[in-house]
Amino acid sequence: LGHVTLIGEDNISAKNPWFPRHASELDNCNHLMTKYEPDLDMNHPGFADKEYRARRKDIAEIAFAYKYGDAIPHIEYCETENKTWGSVFNTVLELMPKHACSEYCRVFKLLQEEGIFTAERIPQLEEMSNFLKRHTGFSLRPAAGLLTARDFLASLAFRIFQSTQYVRHKNTPYHTPEPDCIHELLGHMPLLADPSFAQFSQEIGLASLGASDAEIEKLSTKTLQQQMSPVLNATSMSWSSLDTRDRVNISCEILETGFTRDSYTKRVTLQVYWFTVEFGLCKESGVVKAYGAGLLSAYGELLHALSDKPELRPFEPAVTAVQPYQDQEYQPIYYVAESFDDMKDKFRRWVSAMSRPFEKNLNHLFSN
Ligand code: NLE
Ligand code: FE2
DSSP states (O other): OHHHHHTSGGGOOSSSOOOOSSGGGGGGOOOBOGGGSTTTOTTSTTTTOHHHHHHHHHHHHHHHHOOTTOOOOOOOOOHHHHHHHHHHHHHHHHHHHHHBOHHHHHHHHHHHHTTSSOSSSOOOHHHHHHHHHHHHSOEEEEESSSBOHHHHHHHHTTTEEEEEOSOOOTTOTTOOSSOOHHIIIIIIHHHHTSHHHHHHHHHHHHHHTTOOHHHHHHSOHHHHHHHHHHHHHHHTOOGGGSOHHHHHHHHHHHIIIIISSOSOOHHHHHHHHIIIIITOEEEETTEEEEOOHHHHTOHHHHHHHTSSSSEEEEOOHHHHTTOOOOSSSOOSEEEEESOHHHHHHHHHHHHHTSOOTTHHHHTTTTOO
């Protein structure tokens, strides 16, 4: 309860927003975007499946009870769940050599050699967390569902990845709108064990620290709409075409640029995150390969991304950061990096050109 007061209204001020300053404070960073859950989203494949929803809920409870420093509880996955994993695993295995970036393939092999990645069973988050710790110092903590971007990104600043632990519905093995452990494990884990990519992920997290969700909720839609018009005009979007999540995202942008923060923003971090960590493509000897987790865990979208259907644009943070994204269907646009290093350089240059009033504090965050 002591922690709860930290994010209470009284402590939120435009000048001094709360953000975690130690990994233990991530115990407060578990706010969910519930509208994508099977209970609320009619399009969710588990919407009509009571048993599925109950199972998902049981596993989610574990995440709510989790505290920093705990071992991640073991989940006894049932046969159906392991089978769903197996079919996704086997398609990844098949497509990987041709379509996944070399860093991904390298770690994937290691995970196979250590017996963590096999078609037979879903890896436990605890064993995966230990694997990551050895390679890049990243570790996992269980998450109950799709977190707010703010909470999720904040954890990356501490080299902690918040991972769901429940499994997608058996009817839709090859694409799910909300993250599940198959997406986390097959999509995210290999690259989080890559030093260069781990560094990049942490930097996105660091760039996200400092703005507050509560501030956004406090503003009325009308106010937001007024605040938003210059931004909307600049990007030729209209308020009514945006869903709630985009509104919230853009509202953060306005809060941060318009009257509380300078222009390093939610957008910087969320949209750049989205088009890199989740749906990024990169070149390898002239061939376009996938490194984004949302592609590597969803073979339908992987093939779509590498077909001639979507538009591919060169990764350019300033452009990517104002690109609205699609979170229900396949992306119509992807951004292609020349290489990981090129992506990191561009991102760094861009972030460093922004003024971040609390940046000086960040050096003390990781003293432990
Ligand atoms: N569409 C992805 C998958 O099916 O694995 C999950 C995306 C989560 C952002
Ligand atoms: Fe993800």
